[in-house]
Amino acid sequence: MHTLSFTLTLEGVVRVHDAVLCLAKFSEVVSLEARKDRLVLTALNSSKSAYASFSLDRNVFFEKYSFSPILTKGQNATDITESRFTCQLYNKALLSVFKGRLGDVRDKDTAVERCECYIQDQPDKTECRLIVKMVCRHGVIKTYKLTYESVEVMHALFNRNAAKNTWRIGAGTLRSFIEYFGANTEQLDISSENGRANFTSYTEKVTNGRDVLKMPLQTSITIDNLDFEDFTVQEQLHIGISVKDFKAIVTHAETLQTSVTALYNFPSRPMQLSYNEHGMQCEFTLMTIGEYRGASETPAPAVVRHASPASAANQPSRQSPAQVTSIQKPTSMPPPTETASRSFTREPQSQRTQRPSPPPPKASLDPESLFLPLDEDEDRVWGERNYDDDEDTLGWNASAKNVSELNDMRKASASSSRLEPYPAWPEDPNSRIAPTQRISDITTLFGD
Amino acid sequence: MAPNNDNATSLFSAVSGSARQLFLLLRCINFVSKAQVRITKEGLRFTVEESQVMQGVVFLDKALFTTYTYSPHPSNDDDDEEDAEAPPFQISLSSLLETLQIFGINDLKDRWSNRESGYDGLTSFPSRGERGAAFDNRVLGMNGICRLSYSAQGEPLCIILEEKGVTTTCELVTYEPDFQEDIPLQKDAIAQKIIMRASWLHDAINELSSTSPTRLTMVSSPTAPYFTLSSSGPLGSATVEFSKDPQLLETFHVPRRTVNTYKYSLIQGASRAMAIAAKVSIRSDQQGVLSLQFMIDVDGGGVSFVDFRFVPFIPEEGEDEDESEVGEAEGFE
Incomplete structure (x- = not known):
């Protein structure tokens, strides 16, 4: 049993609303985690391919914050700082509690003055509830008692030290990009070539091209690397994430008017987007798709986009200062790069098997890179280390299985429009997805 | 019931300068399709009822109309209710609302700004009261002149709307009322x-x-x-x-x-x-x-x-039917 009570400032109420709104794009449940010095809201999407977390500093957002964990036997003093209260709530419930308070702040007579929250889980009470009390002017009090589920919260782990590709750019710039991404596009490919970074949104959904209006729209945005505040990315490395996630992140980042930092290693390894502003630490860990080849051994083939100059010449282009290019192609359009998922769904089996296996990860890479060792240093905010020793369930399984999950998700969404035979899986993983994880990783994962 | 008197003028007629006003009031009770209308000397009373547990009443006072004439026929051998009130009737409330907004209801702002600055919704914001059209009907509050009339029992309720020389005439079929009692409040x-x-x-x-x-x-x-x-x-x-x-x-x-x-x-x-x-x-x-x-x-x-x-969720629900006639628009005292 824990006692947790805190009072949010007005700004805190608005920030929590923004955060919950963003989390709603990932999952329908929000995990709440209270610790001694911060309150954390997280969401993990259903396919476990995207994870979002918002950490609110107790000194910035709270007028009052008290969390006193009850120590059980066998815990020592160091456990106090690590002990936490976790629960899960429906996003919908939280959203309706914190909804639209921004309007209240401005003009309404019954504006919220402060927001008191506490957990009611005393054994003598019959109901366990998260109680949110909005105290408004004129003595109007709005009390919500929300049901919650007491569960252990899982956090995605990300090893910042192993990520060698990074860029940082103002959220406002990214916000202006995402407006050009078509509503139906699903994937976002990020790459860098010749000193220019390229963001391309595309979809693999419509392939037969029968319906003219439903043609996939591919939007490429190219910007100079100098426009980034920081840009260290391996040349010609294509990495794919979900447009929807990206939009949700950028939209939220823009409300804080901050800069977004991306950290990643290579495709099929997680990418982390993060920003830290006004005492709010926001981190998003996204699974990526794409095909990793060592840059030196197998130079990336000329990308489809550049190989077709004709399309670039006669396209009806929307030129914006950010050099936005919209390409609408008449038939099913190949994605900008040979991503794993594309080849997985469409290419004949024989072709795939002829592909050379990617070289093993470079020697400089720690084979355990994305799974935080137990004795990692303290700078990790999310490094959960006392997870009852089952830490491997917390990390990303970066093996090919995750890619298949991503594909499952995509297929499920595409199945309404088009059914296609689902290839038998996974008798021989090598025939479809180039392995990006060594067998040793997998064996450690499954505790062999 | 009251016999039709052919040579008399209509039983009721009223002219309102603002169909929008009537619309806004009547829209408050737009939760069922049919409304019961009772015409009295003081005004029009629109009642709607939902499952006999909720009632909504809008009273359109005759002060809302620029002219308001109600000339009930002398109740010769009627066994109707007191002081020769015409029996209530029902109309389709949704049709009435549709009629009242046939020229649009927020014309004051929208059409004006459209004319001033075309399509651009952002810059056209406070364009009201600018040059020209000082005597525009909308400035004078003359938009949406609305005339209601009801000639006799069984006849349709007739609504004539005029705007800029365009006239819309609408006849709404009247129905027999299917409820009489107000929910009693002691x-x-x-x-x-x-x-x-x-x-x-x-x-x-x-x-x-x-x-x-x-x-x-x-x-x-x-x-x-x-x-x-x-x-x-x-x-x-x-x-x-x-x-x-x-x-x-x-x-x-x-x-x-x-x-x-x-x-x-x-x-x-x-x-x-x-x-x-x-x-x-x-x-x-x-x-x-x-x-x-x-x-x-x-x-x-x-x-x-x-x-x-x-009506609340309690066992006494509908136990005793109080006959008290509820006056409309009695104010807050």
Whole structure:
């Protein structure tokens, strides 16, 4: 049993609303985690391919914050700082509690003055509830008692030290990009070539091209690397994430008017987007798709986009200062790069098997890179280390299985429009997805 | 029933300078399709009823009309009710509302700004009162002249709308009324009477919607917490508490604690009135029958009233039928 009570400032109420709104794009449940010095809201999407977390500093957002964990036997003093209260709530419930308070702040007579929250889980009470009390002017009090589920919260782990590709750019710039991404596009490919970074949104959904209006729209945005505040990315490395996630992140980042930092290693390894502003630490860990080849051994083939100059010449282009290019192609359009998922769904089996296996990860890479060792240093905010020793369930399984999950998700969404035979899986993983994880990783994962 | 008198003028006719005003008032009770209309000397009374547990009444006072004539036929051998009131009839409320807004209702702003600056919605913001058209009908408040007439029982209700030389004539079929009784509120046994700003009630009702409730519980008590609205649903419960601050609750007469439960969706049916009204008077009698009376400011000064009655979720529901005739628009005293 824990006692947790805190009072949010007005700004805190608005920030929590923004955060919950963003989390709603990932999952329908929000995990709440209270610790001694911060309150954390997280969401993990259903396919476990995207994870979002918002950490609110107790000194910035709270007028009052008290969390006193009850120590059980066998815990020592160091456990106090690590002990936490976790629960899960429906996003919908939280959203309706914190909804639209921004309007209240401005003009309404019954504006919220402060927001008191506490957990009611005393054994003598019959109901366990998260109680949110909005105290408004004129003595109007709005009390919500929300049901919650007491569960252990899982956090995605990300090893910042192993990520060698990074860029940082103002959220406002990214916000202006995402407006050009078509509503139906699903994937976002990020790459860098010749000193220019390229963001391309595309979809693999419509392939037969029968319906003219439903043609996939591919939007490429190219910007100079100098426009980034920081840009260290391996040349010609294509990495794919979900447009929807990206939009949700950028939209939220823009409300804080901050800069977004991306950290990643290579495709099929997680990418982390993060920003830290006004005492709010926001981190998003996204699974990526794409095909990793060592840059030196197998130079990336000329990308489809550049190989077709004709399309670039006669396209009806929307030129914006950010050099936005919209390409609408008449038939099913190949994605900008040979991503794993594309080849997985469409290419004949024989072709795939002829592909050379990617070289093993470079020697400089720690084979355990994305799974935080137990004795990692303290700078990790999310490094959960006392997870009852089952830490491997917390990390990303970066093996090919995750890619298949991503594909499952995509297929499920595409199945309404088009059914296609689902290839038998996974008798021989090598025939479809180039392995990006060594067998040793997998064996450690499954505790062999 | 009353015989048709062919050579007489119509039973009722009225002209309003603002169809918009009528529309806004009648829209408050637009939760069922048919409304019962009773024409009296003082005005038009529109009543709607939902499942015999909720009633909404809009009274269009004759002050809302520029001309208002009501000439009931002398009740020769009628066994009708008192002082020769024409029997009520029903019309399709949705059709009436459709008719009243046939030229659009927010024309004052929109069409003007459109003419000034074309399509651009951002820059056209305060273009009202600029050059030209000082005597435009809209500036003079002459837009949407609306004429209502009803010649005799059984005849259609005729609505003529004029704007810029375009005339729309609409005849709405009238139906036999299918309910007569008002939900009775025992005025001599009022258990609570609270007057507050309607927007606050609206806000509170909206807050409660977060739990997707089926029932709304209203508790008023002479001690703190004075007035609470609460609901619960699968995701949790929500409560809105009002203190006794005179700025908040203008009038608060609660001799003893009362607890009543109503169907949430029905109360929400009054939310349109809550949104546009200035004040609301919340009364309930000892049986728990709830009356929400909304005072709505009318364009040219003055006020109109929209009245709602709700039957609570209690065993006494519908036990004794009080015959008391409920007067309309009795104000807040």
